[in-house]
Amino acid sequence: MSVLRSLRIYAPPNAVLAAPGLLAVAALTIPDMSERSRLALVALLAVIWGAYLLQMAATLLRAGDVRNRTPAIAIDVLAVLVPLTAFLLVRTPDWSLYCAVWLLKPLRDSTFFPVLGRVLANEARNLIGVTTLFGVVLFAVALAGYVIERDIQPEKFGSIPQAMWWAVVTLSTTGYGDAIPQSFAGRVLAGAVMMSGIGIFALWAGILATGFYQEVRRGDFVRNWQLVAAVPLFQKLGPAVLVEIVRALRPRAVPAGAVICRIGEPGDQMFFVVEGRVSVATPNPVELGPGAFFGEMALISGEPRMATVSAATAVSLLSLHSADFQMLCSSSPEIAEIIRKTALERRGAAPTA
DSSP, X not given: OHHHHHHHHTOOOHHHHHHHHHHXXXXXTOTTOOHHHHHHHHHHHHHHHHHHHHHHHHHHHOOSOTGGGHXXXXXXXXXXXXXXXXXXXXXXXXXXXXXXXXXXXXXXXXXXXXXXXXHHHHTHHHHHHXXXXXXXXXXXXXXXXXXXXXXXXXXXXXXXXXXXXXXXXXXXXXXXXXXXXXXXXXXXXXXXXXXXHHHHHHXXXXXXXXXXXXXXXXXXXXXXXXXXXXSGGGTTSOHHHXXXXXXXXXXEEEOTTOEEEOTTSOOOEEEXXXXXXXXXXXXXXXXXXXXXXXXXXXXHHXXXXXXXXXXXXOEEEEEEEHHHHHHHHHHOHHHHHHHHHHHHHHHTSSOOO
């Protein structure tokens, strides 16, 4: 176990190592570099490779579900074995180019690609439909360009495959200028193709943007539901009421020592503690733990804060703003009644912001 801890300590963040490693790979392609500089860059690659070797060992020794760690293991193994194999077998300076596999390292712990995979899976039907439309339009445009321009520019539009390059460039509105219709009909066709391309790429972008929005919203809803369900005040409520609460509450993470609210500030929101502990600065300081809430007096009465509250540890909170509180009171009277009742019980006790 001590070895494993040491390996974790000496495995720096992936991007911090990948960036200088890839810059060294790029620099080694400069033809007029001095031998001293070249050796220094090779030494840098060796140091980075050693750090990735330690990281691979830590990944392999770490306990847990192997299936969940498969992408990380695969990237770690490739980052070590590919440069090593190239160094041993490739007898030219090009062996350093194989270190470009380190491009994968910053992606190792990224949460973006799992989300991207779910978006592509959820929107596969729509994306395939737009891709099919793109292929149909591409072939039709290449065919039309071939028919219109083949006699005028046989070297560029002499066949449908040749015309297809122009069709791709025009549909993507890239316009390299190496193939340009000369006839009036060809230029009208090119203008229509450009407009079609804008529409097709807008469809792709719209589908992906909608998919990402729905996936992020779904993830936020699940996370907020788990946070709300962890608050004892809400555990006896039905699913319909919990949905209303999830919509109203906003998650917030506060580091240890940070001030959450100060005495005298406007009381525009109250807070529920999900994880960690907060300290209420009163003549007799009070600490509140998971399941507690504070700031309800200022929220209900509209008076300024009566105490300063700070995070005794790292804290996960759920905040309820005054406007959301009014809506929650209308849709869920039982929650509003519980909060008001608790606030009245606390009125004679030490203030809780």
